[in-house]
Amino acid sequence: MTRAIDLAQRGRGSVEPNPMVGCVVVKNGKCISEGFHERFGCAHAEVNAISKLSAADVEGSTVYVTLEPCAHFGKTPPCVDLLLRSKPSRVVIGLQDPFPEVAGRGIHQLREAGIDVLVGVNADACERLLAPYLKRLRTGLPWIIAKWAMTLDGRLATHNKDSKWVTNEQSRQHAHRVRSCVDGIMVGVGTLLADDPMLTARAAASGADENLPYALPGNRNPIRIIMDRQARAPFESKLVQSARDQRTLIVCGPNAESRRVDALRDHGCEVVVCSNESSPTMIQELSKILIPAGMTNLLIDGGPRLIGSLIDHQLVDELHIYIAPKIVGGTPTVVPNHGQGVLRMDMANQIENPRIQLIGNDLFVSGLCKYS
Ligand SMILES: NC(=O)c1ccc[n+]([C@@H]2O[C@H](COP(=O)([O-])OP(=O)(O)OC[C@H]3O[C@@H](n4cnc5c(N)ncnc54)[C@H](OP(=O)(O)O)[C@@H]3O)[C@@H](O)[C@H]2O)c1
Incomplete structure (x- = not known):
């Protein structure tokens, strides 16, 4: 998650008003791919990390992502759909996304599909990373x-x-x-x-x-x-x-x-x-x-x-x-x-x-x- 946070920060000043998000894919104890949300309107972190891999690579892996994967069509399709197709065995999430169209739906859909989901890993650091995004959503x-x-x-x-x-x-x-x-x-x-x-x-x-x-x-x-x-x-x-x-x-x-x-x-x-x-x-x-x-x-x-x-x-x-x-x-x-x-x-x-x-x-x- 620490690596995913470091990656996410590279999107600062290019992704807003979207959140900065980083993603790391791990299999057999090794990082096999990583990615981050690079620019507003472009691919999300999960897409950038997973699209570099074959279906066999992702299946059974653990995906670390700083923010709950999106569950709605925005400028790009839902990342949850990509994860459901890719079949990692575990998804580790830093923070639940308070964005009203996501707000726990991504986590729910992954769990419904039988994927092991862990939420709140390194949550304080993810809160700090996303403080501007969270303040805007919470306070206007x-x-x-x-x-x-x-x-x-x-x-x-x-x-x-x-x-x-x-x-x-x-x-x-x-x-x-x-x-x-x-x-x-x-x-x-x-x-x-x-x-x-x-x-x-x-x-x-x-x-x-x-x-x-x-x-x-x-x-x-x-x-x-x-x-x-x-x-x-x-x-x-x-x-x-x-x-x-x-x-x-x-x-x-x-x-x-x-x-x-x-x-x-x-x-x-x-x-x-x-x-x-x-x-x-x-x-x-x-x-x-x-x-x-x-x-x-x-x-x-x-x-x-x-x-x-x-x-x-x-x-x-x-x-x-x-x-x-x-x-x-x-x-x-x-x-x-x-x-x-x-x-x-x-x-x-x-x-x-x-x-x-x-x-x-x-x-x-x-x-x-x-x-x-
Ligand atoms: N070293 C640095 O980092 C730095 C940076 C910037 C400026 N400066 C220097 O600072 C000096 C200017 O100082 P300054 O204090 O006059 O600049 P300022 O803080 O930029 O301007 C103050 C003026 O802003 C107006 N204002 C409007 N809304 C305000 C609000 N909510 N709260 C407070 N003020 C508000 C007020 O005039 P009204 O009541 O008429 O609206 C007030 O007199 C210059 O010498 C400049 O070179 C240095």
């Missing part, structure tokens, strides 16, 4: 990754808002690889005003580092999203100017000036006017539009006010923090503490099982948020 919200780059004294920019560049070229390449794996990239209007960014994914195909999370580039071109309560986004910004070429959403509050909202729409931006200005409402109302269209992963690429507010509301799931061995000076402020933050250190939120890695001379700290 995207998996939110907050990323920032800072100096050792916790600065995201200098006092006059210069932030190019905090970290080294390799770290920035890694951040672009993450962008190429997500469906949406979001900043607050403060970052738009300070940096005039394009927010596109420009990941190099080579130079992947297998030791880092998001080791491989995906093939996503994320939707660009600006949190902008008063519709302050400048019409001449690169983002607004390119809105006709790449989907761009401006998320406003109810009091945004309608003249500016209309003008942003005229420039090709989609404008979402929320019913109130709180972060939870804005994220929820945005999700109602983007989740049905398949959004799974949303990357918050700054800046400090937006990230601080989302952390205060416990809306961030995963953190990616790049730390450069530099000191800006001035009064050290640990960022992004632009929301309220907690009152006492013993109330501080934690990163669960943090991974701390070197990227050149930069530190990369990543992990899941565990709120106090």
